[in-house]
Amino acid sequence: MNNTTSPIRFVNVMRYVTPLREGGSMPAIAEADDDFLYVLKFRGAGQGIKALIAELIGGELARALGLKVPEIVFANLDTAFGRTEPDEEIQDLLKASVGLNLGLHYLESSITFDPAVYTINASLASQIVWLDCLITNVDRTARNTNMLMWGRELWLIDHGASLYFHHTWTNWKEHALRPFAQVKDHVLLPQASQLDSADLAGRAILTEERIRAIVSLVPDEWLLADTQEAGDANERREVYIQFLTTRIASSEIFVKAAQHARESLI
Incomplete structure (x- = not known):
């Protein structure tokens, strides 16, 4: 790790x-x-x-x-x-x-993950579902899994549909505290039986320090591309940090929603 x-x-x-x-x-x-x-x-x-x-x-x-x-x-x-x-x-x-x-x-010769062909263990499935609930990733469905099999391992790709709060921006605090309703369509939800364990591990790893380090990687020019938004690059970067830290601090909201959605499937 x-x-x-x-x-x-x-x-x-x-x-x-x-x-x-x-x-x-x-x-x-x-x-x-x-x-x-x-x-x-x-x-x-x-x-x-x-x-x-x-x-x-x-x-x-x-x-x-x-x-x-x-x-x-x-x-x-x-x-x-x-x-x-x-x-x-x-x-x-x-x-x-x-x-x-x-x-x-580019993962040459990789194969698109097919849930009908490959079985993912509960621990890994729970980690991925937890992550996608955290970042509100709407694009990990059976129709479009955005996962690849390469070297006999599962690889995650394409997170561009995540963090959709930044398309409206002004109500990010509300988004941070919402359950992730789209988890019901997550391709790995049926296997995600260890969400509580994934939550404990995720909260321990994704500290505010770690999140700040990751968000600091975003170039200023990307953050300033939308001239309709207020604030300089550091102020906009801080919103991403606060969104993620708030969401992690309240992770029981999206974890319980995911568990309820899973119960309706099994």
Whole structure:
């Protein structure tokens, strides 16, 4: 289990390999100047920079809990990149994404997690359900599990639909104290029989110090991208910290809701 928060590496995107036409974010596989392939999440995609913030915070919280997450990097896109791209839609996306984007190490030959094929033990399932309740991740359903099997292990991907309080922002305190109603659709809820244990472990690991370290990784330019919001980068960063620490301090609210939802399934 990780006891420290590692800095995020910076890479330069050198080659656009192929689009991954999934959802509205239009991620792509791209090669960087370190010769590795990454699944690139673009700042100019329809979901916007807030999806990158959620991806970064959610992914690093998962890693802190000891869950498997591909390495996350900051991926710089040069103004000249994509000029020769023949697809106009992709070219527009690349033009709108000049600057700092987010990449996840590409897990080549990985297989999408299928609950009908793979069985996840109760401890791991409970950890993942607890995390997704904490960050209000609405996108871990049977229809779209956002989990991969790679190296015979379960890997978590795509946390961009988390922390949806930041799309309204002003009522974050109310969101922090709400149960997570969408847990009823979580693909791993039937296996999550150890939520109390997951809660104890999660609360012990995700201290305010750990949360501050993770949120501090978010670049100022991402936090300041929405000019309609009040406050400087540090003030906006503090809201994420307070949301998460408040939610963890009141975790019995979302844990009990998840347990009740699970009881209705079994």
